[in-house]
Amino acid sequence: MAGLYVYSVLVVLLLTCGAVMATKENDQIIKEKNCEAKMGLPCFLEAFTSIVETGSISNKCCVELVVLGKVCHSALVKRTLENPLFKDLRPATIIAKSIQTWNNCLALIDSPSQSA
Numbered sequence: 355m356a357g358l359y360v361y362s363v364l365v366v367l368l369l370t371c372g373a374v375m376a377t378k379e380n381d382q383i384i385k386e387k388n389c390e391a392k393m394g395l396p397c398f399l400e401a402f403t404s405i406v407e408t409g410s411i412s413n414k415c416c417v418e419l420v421v422l423g424k425v426c427h428s429a430l431v432k433r434t435l436e437n438p439l440f441k442d443l444r445p446a447t448i449i450a451k452s453i454q455t456w457n458n459c460l461a462l463i464d465s466p467s468q469s470a
Contacts, residue, residue, distance in 0.1 A: 380429045389426035393418045405451045416459035
């Protein structure tokens with residue numbers, strides 16, 4: 355019985371450490387890559403709204419999102435999901451919408467009509 359208790363404590367400890375490490379990893383990426391300074395607040399809010407709620411993202415903000423980079427975009431989305439203020443969001447849905455937004459913006463920026 356004591357073995358089961360020790361095992362349970364170890365599992366909880368490992369899960370807790372993993373969550374803390376993921377948070378620190380995202381924060382470290384955001385800090386090292388200066389992610390928060392690469393995108394203006396209006397475009398950040400527009401991208402956030404298009405991912406978390408419903409809406410579209412303008413061409414101008416798509417450009418800012420792509421300049422921000424996929425690593426920063428992913429780290430910011432993951433950090434948002436870790437924030438207790440957004441505990442009611444469904445992570446799988448948000449991650450899917452963030453990937454869709456990223457891919458749509460990338461396609462828009464790479465399209466011949468945009469670069470002409």
